[in-house]
Amino acid sequence: MSEPSKIDGVLVQWGERLFYPHNRIVKVAPPPRMTGSLARRAALIRSRIEATVVRRAPQVMVKVTGGGRGMKAIAAHFRYISKNGRLDVEDEQGQVSRGREVVRELAEDWRYGGTLIDEVSHRREAFNIILSMPRGTDPMGVLRSAREFAQAELADHKYVLVLHDHQANPHVHISVRAESKYGKRLNPKKADLHRWRETFAEKLRGWGLDAEASRQVSRAVDRNYPSLWRQKAAAEGRERRPRPERKTGSNAIRSRKDAGVAWANLFAALRASDSAADRASAAAIERWVRGRGVTRDLGNKSVERGPEPRRDIEPTR
Numbered sequence: 001m002s003e004p005s006k007i008d009g010v011l012v013q014w015g016e017r018l019f020y021p022h023n024r025i026v027k028v029a030p031p032p033r034m035t036g037s038l039a040r041r042a043a044l045i046r047s048r049i050e051a052t053v054v055r056r057a058p059q060v061m062v063k064v065t066g067g068g069r070g071m072k073a074i075a076a077h078f079r080y081i082s083k084n085g086r087l088d089v090e091d092e093q094g095q096v097s098r099g100r101e102v103v104r105e106l107a108e109d110w111r112y113g114g115t116l117i118d119e120v121s122h123r124r125e126a127f128n129i130i131l132s133m134p135r136g137t138d139p140m141g142v143l144r145s146a147r148e149f150a151q152a153e154l155a156d157h158k159y160v161l162v163l164h165d166h167q168a169n170p171h172v173h174i175s176v177r178a179e180s181k182y183g184k185r186l187n188p189k190k191a192d193l194h195r196w197r198e199t200f201a202e203k204l205r206g207w208g209l210d211a212e213a214s215r216q217v218s219r220a221v222d223r224n225y226p227s228l229w230r231q232k233a234a235a236e237g238r239e240r241r242p243r244p245e246r247k248t249g250s251n252a253i254r255s256r257k258d259a260g261v262a263w264a265n266l267f268a269a270l271r272a273s274d275s276a277a278d279r280a281s282a283a284a285i286e287r288w289v290r291g292r293g294v295t296r297d298l299g300n301k302s303v304e305r306g307p308e309p310r311r312d313i314e315p316t317r
């Protein structure tokens with residue numbers, strides 16, 4: 001017979017390493033973390049395992065697409081995301097309006113609402129962010145979640161957000177002023193983007209929309225997505241050395257192996273459980289791992305002792 005608390009302890013230990021990594025020192029606010037009792041945290045890990053290997057929950061997309069170096073570029077982006085005033089524009093105060101004159105007034109408010117923004121600046125005065133979900137997601141749910149995301153992550157900054165639901169995937173454009181009302185400048189890093197994805201997914205789930213924000217390595221994915229500058233350079237024929245499609249660096253390889261160890265320990269713990277639901281999750285993990293094209297790097301490390309004798313999930317050949 002297995003001890004539920006022991007099973008929960010293993011799930012929290014390895015699930016936190018897989019879904020809530022915190023071993024890097026970064027000078028940004030930390031991503032959402034697990035809190036509460038052991039049983040509550042274990043339930044959250046079970047939910048994330050199910051979302052990853054059973055439901056294959058949609059992954060949120062949060063992308064910084066650039067930003068304006070001066071009011072000329074910022075005002076042009078306002079016109080673009082609002083379709084020259086034809087779409088509703090919402091500001092950080094929650095005021096919703098539309099029209100060319102509204103867009104012009106917003107630009108003037110940004111120009112003088114803090115340190116003066118020159119027509120052309122040597123530094124980035126705004127950042128353009130896209131929050132996106134796959135086709136079929138309720139657009140209003142995406143908008144509500146984006147609004148709550150901005151309130152949580154962009155507080156003290158001027159920002160505008162505009163919903164685009166006329167294309168295949170509903171998404172919200174956010175333009176945020178780089179300087180806050182206290183003079184602190186926004187400078188998003190990779191760790192910020194990961195936290196932003198977690199926050200956006202959390203807000204979507206709060207509105208009843210299925211969404212996940214797990215890292216690539218947690219999903220046994222290792223694709224190198226081309227950055228915006230690479231896409232532009234390739235379109236102009238300026239890129240000489242294309243980026244490899246798969247991440248092959250030593251850090252990426254180590255991360256994949258570490259993720260394989262975590263998945264194997266989660267599998268062993270759930271398989272040893274007296275709960276039929278847990279054992280079904282273990283079977284789902286095994287099927288999922290065997291079906292991933294990149295899992296030849298997973299499960300090669302020894303699995304730490306769990307509630308039952310260890311047995312690695314065999315890597316895909």
